[in-house]
Amino acid sequence: MRHSLPIAPQFYVTAPQPCPYLENRMERKLFTALQGDGVEQLNNSLSQQGFRRSQNVLYRPSCADCSACLSARISVKDFKPRRSQRRTLKRNANLTRRATSPWATEDQFELFRRYLDSRHADGGMADMDVFEYAAMIEETPVRSRVIEYVEETTQKLTAVSLTDVLDDGVSMVYSFYEPSLQQNSLGTFMILDHIQIALDAGLPYVYLGYWVPGSDKMGYKAKFSGLEIYQQGRWEPLKDPEAISKAAQPFTRDPISEQVANIQLPPIPEKK
Structure with a gap:
């Protein structure tokens, strides 16, 4: 029987656009489509190399003169909650977690709109x-869940996370919460709960997306012990956040061709 040759993922680069995290900088992303056979393996492999998923696309920053965006994950075994994080867990003890299939609802969208209007009214x-x-x-070709947090008494939807399940952890693709409850630190609470989810499932990591030194939007991630960052092709513990440079570094980013050549791809399954 004749077999068609498998096709390796093709990588592309976006056009420059204003950086959403740091002023007076431009961002570009290296990306590939998440489709065809072996999407779970590809998502796992590239997530371990600093990529993130958005619908059926995997991407990571590839800016010409800046390498400030660093993929971050929490090592579950190395995490020790701070006193303030323990208080956050107690403050949200009235919330119940429920995991559902990746299906959008009106309640989710209404909460999502309140969150955007309050926290990211000028965002993309x-x-x-x-x-x-x-x-x-809903457009996810990999194993994903919507994690909802509802108030026990009223059953009011309070927070939501779209979460991927990887071979070595859980990846918080996007999360949002009730903006009027800012004092509850719901963003921190969801991360703490995902650490528990990973612990219960025997998974070693919680992937958080990008940590950007110098960005107020991303600074909270450095407050979690056990945080690791992906830098120069490997994961390293973040020992001192203040020691990570916030300056643009035009010579720390390899040319696009070298970046693509250094990506480790999983074996492509043969079509039968």
Whole structure:
């Protein structure tokens, strides 16, 4: 029987656009489509190399003169909660977790809109409508869950995380919460709960996306012990956040061709 040759993932680079995290800088992303056979293996492999998923695309920053965006994950065995994080868990003890299939609901979208309007009114997602939101949640070719947190008494939806399940951990793809409950530190609470989810499942890591030194939006991630960052092709413990340079470094980023050549791809399954 004749077999068609498997096709390796093709990588592309976005056009430069203003950086959403640091002023007066431009961002570009290296990305590839997440489709065809072996999508779970590809998602696992590239997540371990600093990539993130958005619907059916995997991407990571590839800026010409800046390498500030660093992929971050928490090593579950090395995590020790701070006193403030233990208080956050107690403060949200009235929330119940429920895991569902990646399916968008009206309650989710209403909460999502309140969150964007309050926290990211000028961000790139500010104009998302209900159909775009549904695509963000439902267009996933890999094993994903929607983790909802509801208030026990009223059953009011309070926080949501779209979460991928990887071979070596859980990846918080996107999360949002009730903005009027800022004092509850719901973003921190969801990360703490995902650490527990990973612990219960015997998974070693919680992937958090990107930590950006100098960005107020991303600074909270450095407050978690056991944090590791992906830098120069390997994961390393983040020992001193202040020691990570916030300056643009034009010679720390390899050319695109070298970046692509250094990506380790999983074996491509043969078509039968």
